Amino acid sequence: MMSVENQLKFTDFKSDQSVKWCPGCGDHAILNSVQKAMANLGYSNEDVAVISGIGCSSRFPYYMETYGFHTIHGRGSAIASGVKVANPKLKVWQITGDGDALAIGGNHFIHTIRRNVDLNVILFNNQIYGLTKGQYSPTSKRGFISKTSPFGTVESPFRPGELCIGARGHFFARCIDKDLKHSVEMMEEAAGHQGTSIIEVLQNCVIYNDKTHNAITDKAHSEDRTIKLEHGKPMIFGKEKNKGLLLDGLNLKVVTIGENGVTEGDILVHDAHCEDTTLHLKLADMEYPDFPVALGVIRAVKAPVYDQCVETQLEEVQEISKIKSFNDLIHSGDTWDVE
Amino acid sequence: MGKRSKVIEKEEVVVRFSGDSGDGMQLTGTLFSYTSAIFGNDISTFPDYPAEIRAPQGTISGVSGFQIHFGHSEVYTPGDYCDVLVAMNPAALKANAKWMKPGGTIILDVDSCDEKNLVKAGYHTDDPIIEDKLGDYHIVKAPITTLTKESLKDMGLDNKSILRSKNMYALGLVYWVFDRPLGHTKEYIQKKFKKNPLIVEANLKVLDDGYNYGNIIQAVTPSYHIHPADIKKGKYRNLSGNTAVAWGFLAAAEKSNLKLFLGSYPITPATEILQELSARKDLGVKVFQAEDEIAGICTAIGASFAGSLAITTTSGPGLALKGEAIGLAVMAELPIVIVNVQRGGPSTGLPTKTEQSDLMQALYGRNGESPVVVIAASSPTNSFDYAFYAAKVAVEHMTPVILLTDGFIANGTQPWLIPDLADWPEINVPKVDEGMKDWNAYQRDPESLSRYWATPGTKGFEHRLGGLEKDAVTGAVSHDAMNHQKMVEIREEKVQRVANHIPELEVIGEDDAELLIVGWGGTFGHLFTAYEELTHEGHHVALAHFNYIKPLPLNTYDVLKRYKKIVVCELNMGQFANYLTMNFPDLEYKKFNKIQGQPFTVVELKEHFKSLLEE
Ligand SMILES: Cc1ncc(C[n+]2csc(CCOP(=O)(O)OP(=O)(O)O)c2C)c(N)n1
Ligand code: SF4
Numbered sequence: 001m002m003s004v005e006n007q008l009k010f011t012d013f014k015s016d017q018s019v020k021w022c023p024g025c026g027d028h029a030i031l032n033s034v035q036k037a038m039a040n041l042g043y044s045n046e047d048v049a050v051i052s053g054i055g056c057s058s059r060f061p062y063y064m065e066t067y068g069f070h071t072i073h074g075r076g077s078a079i080a081s082g083v084k085v086a087n088p089k090l091k092v093w094q095i096t097g098d099g100d101a102l103a104i105g106g107n108h109f110i111h112t113i114r115r116n117v118d119l120n121v122i123l124f125n126n127q128i129y130g131l132t133k134g135q136y137s138p139t140s141k142r143g144f145i146s147k148t149s150p151f152g153t154v155e156s157p158f159r160p161g162e163l164c165i166g167a168r169g170h171f172f173a174r175c176i177d178k179d180l181k182h183s184v185e186m187m188e189e190a191a192g193h194q195g196t197s198i199i200e201v202l203q204n205c206v207i208y209n210d211k212t213h214n215a216i217t218d219k220a221h222s223e224d225r226t227i228k229l230e231h232g233k234p235m236i237f238g239k240e241k242n243k244g245l246l247l248d249g250l251n252l253k254v255v256t257i258g259e260n261g262v263t264e265g266d267i268l269v270h271d272a273h274c275e276d277t278t279l280h281l282k283l284a285d286m287e288y289p290d291f292p293v294a295l296g297v298i299r300a301v302k303a304p305v306y307d308q309c310v311e312t313q314l315e316e317v318q319e320i321s322k323i324k325s326f327n328d329l330i331h332s333g334d335t336w337d338v339e
Numbered sequence: 340m341g342k343r344s345k346v347i348e349k350e351e352v353v354v355r356f357s358g359d360s361g362d363g364m365q366l367t368g369t370l371f372s373y374t375s376a377i378f379g380n381d382i383s384t385f386p387d388y389p390a391e392i393r394a395p396q397g398t399i400s401g402v403s404g405f406q407i408h409f410g411h412s413e414v415y416t417p418g419d420y421c422d423v424l425v426a427m428n429p430a431a432l433k434a435n436a437k438w439m440k441p442g443g444t445i446i447l448d449v450d451s452c453d454e455k456n457l458v459k460a461g462y463h464t465d466d467p468i469i470e471d472k473l474g475d476y477h478i479v480k481a482p483i484t485t486l487t488k489e490s491l492k493d494m495g496l497d498n499k500s501i502l503r504s505k506n507m508y509a510l511g512l513v514y515w516v517f518d519r520p521l522g523h524t525k526e527y528i529q530k531k532f533k534k535n536p537l538i539v540e541a542n543l544k545v546l547d548d549g550y551n552y553g554n555i556i557q558a559v560t561p562s563y564h565i566h567p568a569d570i571k572k573g574k575y576r577n578l579s580g581n582t583a584v585a586w587g588f589l590a591a592a593e594k595s596n597l598k599l600f601l602g603s604y605p606i607t608p609a610t611e612i613l614q615e616l617s618a619r620k621d622l623g624v625k626v627f628q629a630e631d632e633i634a635g636i637c638t639a640i641g642a643s644f645a646g647s648l649a650i651t652t653t654s655g656p657g658l659a660l661k662g663e664a665i666g667l668a669v670m671a672e673l674p675i676v677i678v679n680v681q682r683g684g685p686s687t688g689l690p691t692k693t694e695q696s697d698l699m700q701a702l703y704g705r706n707g708e709s710p711v712v713v714i715a716a717s718s719p720t721n722s723f724d725y726a727f728y729a730a731k732v733a734v735e736h737m738t739p740v741i742l743l744t745d746g747f748i749a750n751g752t753q754p755w756l757i758p759d760l761a762d763w764p765e766i767n768v769p770k771v772d773e774g775m776k777d778w779n780a781y782q783r784d785p786e787s788l789s790r791y792w793a794t795p796g797t798k799g800f801e802h803r804l805g806g807l808e809k810d811a812v813t814g815a816v817s818h819d820a821m822n823h824q825k826m827v828e829i830r831e832e833k834v835q836r837v838a839n840h841i842p843e844l845e846v847i848g849e850d851d852a853e854l855l856i857v858g859w860g861g862t863f864g865h866l867f868t869a870y871e872e873l874t875h876e877g878h879h880v881a882l883a884h885f886n887y888i889k890p891l892p893l894n895t896y897d898v899l900k901r902y903k904k905i906v907v908c909e910l911n912m913g914q915f916a917n918y919l920t921m922n923f924p925d926l927e928y929k930k931f932n933k934i935q936g937q938p939f940t941v942v943e944l945k946e947h948f949k950s951l952l953e954e
């Protein structure tokens with residue numbers, strides 16, 4: 001990390017390549033957020049590796065003045081894992097789409113999370129295959145009409161948060177592409193967390209799935225239809241800051257403060273650090289219109305980090321093993337002399 | 340020591356220990372091979388275990404065997420046919436009878452030949468010897484089970500432990516047959532069962548009693564004399580092909596000063612490489628057991644991008660899964676070694692058997708023009724050498740290299756003269772250096788055409804790689820038509836130029852031989868033995884064996900064109916012969932192919948070559 005005076009500006013993270021996403025695509029905003037966050041974090045260009053798979057979103061590394069690798073469809077998290085394990089000093093960020101991470105790369109996605117490799121994964125969820133021009137994805141809602149589902153899909157979508165926590169994930173956050181300030185915060189939180197951090201960004205594809213998140217991201221309604229969770233703060237939301245969440249038996253319930261005897265003291269306080277997944281899952285799964293959609297860091301729990309454990313184990317074994325070199329190895333065990 | 344009635348002097352001999360999976364035949368064979376090696380014979384071994392982990396007891400599918408070939412001169416294969424067979428049950432006899440040399444010796448535990456076991460083995464009468472027409476062999480009917488029980492009756496051991504010692508009784512008897520000292524095996528027993536003195540005592544006793552039993556039955560039992568071989572002086576150890584591959588990479592990592600990273604997913608018969616390297620944390624190896632073969636190679640590619648010596652290991656089905664990622668490594672021009680321990684295919688095929696049928700997959704099994712270097716090891720111990728060279732080529736030329744071995748050499752063992760790494764060549768890592776001005780990711784060394792390795796963490800060399808075509812000059816994404824053609828040609832030429840850095844093809848035998856035998860990879864031992872025996876018998880044959888497949892050695896054409904008749908022998912339908920035809924279409928190649936999951940036998944090779952000589 002750098003001292004304040006030679007700290008890089010966000011523009012120092014822009015590469016010389018012109019950005020080729022469609023005008024108005026949510027990806028532009030996410031690129032800005034990531035560059036801002038990296039500047040705020042005091043990163044230096046050479047210590048960052050940005051790894052992606054294939055998709056519109058996965059073009060991302062070309063636009064970053066860091067080390068970068070645009071790989072193959074779905075395998076970004078496996079390649080990023082290799083980078084991080086090989087050199088744990090690097091800051092490894094993975095860029096992926098809903099198709100890249102959850103369809104073709106689903107297996108790598110869940111296993112990376114299970115291992116808890118220290119990666120910051122930004123999942124661009126536009127609920128569509130952008131690059132291949134508009135087919136439904138594993139996050140498209142049931143009944144969604146697209147080029148490959150002209151009569152509507154007959155399958156249920158994944159909820160990335162649920163999948164992440166189900167794969168024993170320890171960090172999950174959600175934000176909206178165009179909310180730069182909050183997105184930057186989420187990136188910084190993810191960077192600070194050790195282990196696999198998943199940030200689901202609700203991203204708009206203007207061309208093939210415009211306004212898919214509009215019901216909740218639209219300025220006019222967003223405060224009433226989303227809730228920005230913060231660790232240690234009560235789960236209050238709404239334009240009037242008068243709505244909240246509480247537990248009704250085993251379920252979450254939306255209440256209005258001041259109605260039916262509900263006071264601010266009754267509202268749940270968000271504990272992102274709680275090991276138990278029950279409430280985090282419920283929060284991650286909330287969907288409009290029954291609930292506000294949860295934004296912010298839903299879960300951030302400390303757990304052993306794969307790449308660090310690999311290093312520790314190497315050191316421990318090296319400490320006790322008699323074999324210190326290749327030569328020691330080949331002379332160990334059963335050998336004999338021919339004279 | 341008593342007088343021996345019938346002593347057979349031999350140059351070389353093949354012994355096979357065979358029994359039920361639970362009879363401890365692998366250990367027995369291993370101990371016998373060590374004793375022979377220490378005695379000074381050259382040896383070659385091959386284990387042969389059932390495909391099922393717990394195959395039904397007493398059946399042929401449950402037979403587990405271990406074969407040792409040792410001799411007064413050098414031996415190159417574990418042998419085709421046995422001189423001495425130890426059969427611990429009727430199924431072992433049934434499974435191996437057809438692999439006996441005429442006049443050989445069969446030691447059979449007659450106690451195991453009860454009706455139940457005979458039926459399970461598929462015999463219809465109560466005399467398997469007559470039924471299998473084995474009358475011409477020396478049959479030693481030894482009641483091994485009874486004798487073991489008798490030997491241990493006063494030790495207070497439970498029945499199960501007693502029966503488990505049967506193999507040591509048999510081993511003792513075989514030591515008598517070959518007049519070998521028991522010292523090494525005794526030391527092993529003492530070390531292995533250190534914590535259980537009773538078991539040590541029991542095993543030592545049955546070993547001795549088995550040996551002494553030889554003295555008792557010497558009137559009806561031949562014994563064999565094989566003098567020590569004249570092998571190079573030095574310190575030796577036994578090495579299997581799979582361990583050799585693992586160690587070759589360890590050596591390359593040390594020589595290149597790079598960290599070794601393996602990303603892999605278990606698959607027969609390659610798993611031992613993964614296991615061996617997993618145990619080498621002491622040497623700093625990072626092993627990533629991935630969720631599948633794709634993640635195995637992808638983590639390795641990531642590690643290569645980050646600056647490690649990165650490898651992935653697999654067998655045929657896994658290589659199929661890795662195809663797309665190998666293409667990425669071709670495009671990104673990152674060094675990586677992909678080991679394919681070939682087995683019988685297609686699909687799951689014959690997982691525990693050997694074949695050479697992935698050659699075309701290794702050469703061409705990817706989308707697009709996707710050249711990689713292909714190297715094949717040809718013996719258990721030279722798998723070390725070729726793993727080392729595969730890593731050297733990958734790093735020095737910034738290219739994926741596919742290293743082919745096969746189930747036969749992977750599981751076989753040979754004595755290995757322990758090397759001194761100082762004698763091995765340096766590995767020069769083409770890292771960027773700070774003096775490079777206006778560097779870009781696809782700048783190349785003018786001689787090798789290899790690009791330079793800039794690893795994350797190096798200031799001033801930040802760059803982006805990827806699977807999209809790149810501009811030859813700037814390294815940026817490019818869809819330009821002429822640029823693509825140029826880049827495709829450069830990638831191919833880069834691989835071809837590796838030929839300037841590999842040894843020429845050597846021919847064993849005369850330049851004017853009537854027949855040139857051509858082989859590649861794991862068939863060397865059999866082809867060489869056939870060549871040697873034919874030459875000895877006065878035939879004019881020569882042998883050219885390939886380890887470098889792509890690129891081919893520069894003198895390949897000059898060598899091949901010297902011969903009137905060329906026969907390409909391989910364990911597939913003729914893939915290498917077709918590859919040679921593609922490269923040198925004006926020559927004529929005869930094919931000798933076998934696709935049975937088994938290695939060639941020297942006998943069948945010689946017969947075939949003789950018929951070609953007569954044509
Ligand atoms: C092996 C393979 N299969 C299919 C494709 C085609 N393909 C490229 S991107 C993509 C889907 C992209 O969707 P997503 O991951 O959501 O990214 P987005 O474009 O929406 O950002 C597909 C199917 C490919 N490149 N490689
Ligand atoms: S197709 Fe959609 S996701 Fe892709 S760049 Fe255009 S707007 Fe963005």
Ligand SMILES: [Mg+2]
Pocket residue numbers: 055097098099124125126127128129130137
């Ligand atoms: Mg998408």
